[in-house]
Amino acid sequence: KNPSCVSKMSSSNNNNKVAVSTSEQQYILQGCQDGCRSDGRSREEFRHYYSIVGDFDLSYGSARVFLSTGESHVLVSVKAELVVPATSAPEEGVVDVHVDFMHPQTKGGNNNNSNNSNELESTLLNLLVPHLVDKKELCIAPDHYVWKLNIDIFVIMSGGGSLLDVCSQGIHAALKQTLLPNISVVPAEGGGDRPTIQVDSDIQAAKKIPGVENAPVVVTVSLLRMGKIPILIVDATAEEEACAFAQIHVVLDRSRDAEPTICALHKAGGGAVPFALLQQVTSFCLEASGSSRIVVSESMHHLLQDNF
Amino acid sequence: RRLIEISHLLKRALEATILLQLYPKSRIQVQVVVLADDGGRLCAAINAASVALVDAGIPVKDILCACSAGYAGGGTDTTLVDLNRQEESSHAGQNAVCLPCAMLPQRGTLVLSQCEARLPDFVTMDRVLEAAMDGCRAVFDILQAAIRERASVLLGMRDGHGTVVNSFAV
Numbered sequence: 001k002n003p004s005c006v007s008k009m010s011s012s013n014n015n016n017k018v019a020v021s022t023s024e025q026q027y028i029l030q031g032c033q034d035g036c037r038s039d040g041r042s043r044e045e046f047r048h049y050y051s052i053v054g055d056f057d058l059s060y061g062s063a064r065v066f067l068s069t070g071e072s073h074v075l076v077s078v079k080a081e082l083v084v085p086a087t088s089a090p091e092e093g094v095v096d097v098h099v100d101f102m103h104p105q106t107k108g109g110n111n112n113n114s115n116n117s118n119e120l121e122s123t124l125l126n127l128l129v130p131h132l133v134d135k136k137e138l139c140i141a142p143d144h145y146v147w148k149l150n151i152d153i154f155v156i157m158s159g160g161g162s163l164l165d166v167c168s169q170g171i172h173a174a175l176k177q178t179l180l181p182n183i184s185v186v187p188a189e190g191g192g193d194r195p196t197i198q199v200d201s202d203i204q205a206a207k208k209i210p211g212v213e214n215a216p217v218v219v220t221v222s223l224l225r226m227g228k229i230p231i232l233i234v235d236a237t238a239e240e241e242a243c244a245f246a247q248i249h250v251v252l253d254r255s256r257d258a259e260p261t262i263c264a265l266h267k268a269g270g271g272a273v274p275f276a277l278l279q280q281v282t283s284f285c286l287e288a289s290g291s292s293r294i295v296v297s298e299s300m301h302h303l304l305q306d307n308f
Numbered sequence: 309r310r311l312i313e314i315s316h317l318l319k320r321a322l323e324a325t326i327l328l329q330l331y332p333k334s335r336i337q338v339q340v341v342v343l344a345d346d347g348g349r350l351c352a353a354i355n356a357a358s359v360a361l362v363d364a365g366i367p368v369k370d371i372l373c374a375c376s377a378g379y380a381g382g383g384t385d386t387t388l389v390d391l392n393r394q395e396e397s398s399h400a401g402q403n404a405v406c407l408p409c410a411m412l413p414q415r416g417t418l419v420l421s422q423c424e425a426r427l428p429d430f431v432t433m434d435r436v437l438e439a440a441m442d443g444c445r446a447v448f449d450i451l452q453a454a455i456r457e458r459a460s461v462l463l464g465m466r467d468g469h470g471t472v473v474n475s476f477a478v
Contacts, residue, residue, distance in 0.1 A: 059344065
């Protein structure tokens with residue numbers, strides 16, 4: 001392994017990157033340029049992720065997203081509670097994200113992990129969470145009761161790369177299936193101005209979060225450079241990410257009927273990206289997600305139920 | 309702090325069942341991740357760990373099983389088995405009677421037994437302990453059935469039957 005090639009792409013989160021030798025790097029770059037990556041995919045093709053939805057009975061909604069090889073495996077659980085809204089936004093609910101990594105067995109891994117989870121958490125919080133759900137829909141009684149959605153992500157394996165994408169897929173799958181109890185508000189009577197709420201414990205009356213089918217997903221476009229020519233790929237593996245000089249996280253809204261639309265953009269990584277390239281990135285992203293939709297199959301649940 | 313205590317108890321319970329003399333100068337590391345908790349955390353951890361050991365192929369004296377039992381005093385005088393979180397939690401200032409117990413079911417020996425609350429007398433304690441041990445035996449049936457099923461699937465794979473679907477052997 002050649003340590004100098006890793007330091008060339010040094011940035012603050014160098015520790016996360018897989019170490020690649022110069023020959024591996026050449027191989028990957030050449031493959032991406034020719035449109036045939038190391039696993040045979042084209043530049044805009046996604047991997048086939050599997051999901052199991054609704055596993056956890058204690059959560060309001062849950063999903064597991066993983067690759068068939070088990071290189072990436074993420075669990076997402078959504079729990080909801082009633083809270084008093086913030087005074088600055090009395091008619092809006094709250095959505096909170098927390099990320100946990102499975103403890104690695106190696107002794108040196110501890111420092112990296114807290115950095116990793118904080119970074120992932122804050123990126124998700126700032127990038128994806130504001131667009132996930134219309135917070136006004138989470139309001140029950142303005143000034144008194146709103147829903148707070150606690151999204152907990154547990155990363156079991158992150159070796160497959162594109163962790164942000166996988167987490168956002170998991171959040172989307174879990175939210176789509178989350179059922180919130182039906183709540184009816186009885187206006188306050190007499191003296192107090194605090195209304196009482198009645199929670200309907202009948203599960204048939206529970207409903208999904210309104211508007212959650214439009215919850216956006218993060219698609220990460222990795223930028224690699226061969227000589228002076230930039231190459232754009234989507235859904236990068238860990239090795240491809242290590243060769244990338246920058247990554248753009250695009251928050252994409254894939255509503256059923258409409259064209260996919262971009263909600264937010266975030267540039268990660270240390271490399272400089274010229275502005276014209278950014279436009280290329282966004283059009284590439286729209287193209288990629290339009291043509292090859294991210295396939296997440298939900299059939300595993302029944303398969304496992306029968307056999308275990 | 310609670311977690312440290314639970315880890316310690318888990319360690320001691322597993323030490324009682326693993327044939328450690330076959331592994332001199334080595335360390336067996338068991339990692340338990342709690343995904344959801346509705347009470348009975350320690351017992352679930354012990355059960356999961358003991359099945360995981362069997363799945364790993366580590367020789368054990370017996371499949372360690374754990375179950376908790378409790379006692380609802382007041383007027384009712386009933387023993388409860390497998391307490392959930394509400395039943396385990398202390399209320400009205402007193403600790404709830406919760407006795408997680410682990411045993412080696414085929415040998416009938418008790419490995420772990422812990423209770424931090426007051427019980428009225430020895431007779432009640434015997435009853436609660438007996439209920440916990442019955443619970444352990446019931447858990448043993450389930451664990452054993454799961455292990456046997458898994459073993460038959462794996463043996464079938466060796467002979468060429470069965471398929472691997474997305475890293476789960478079916």
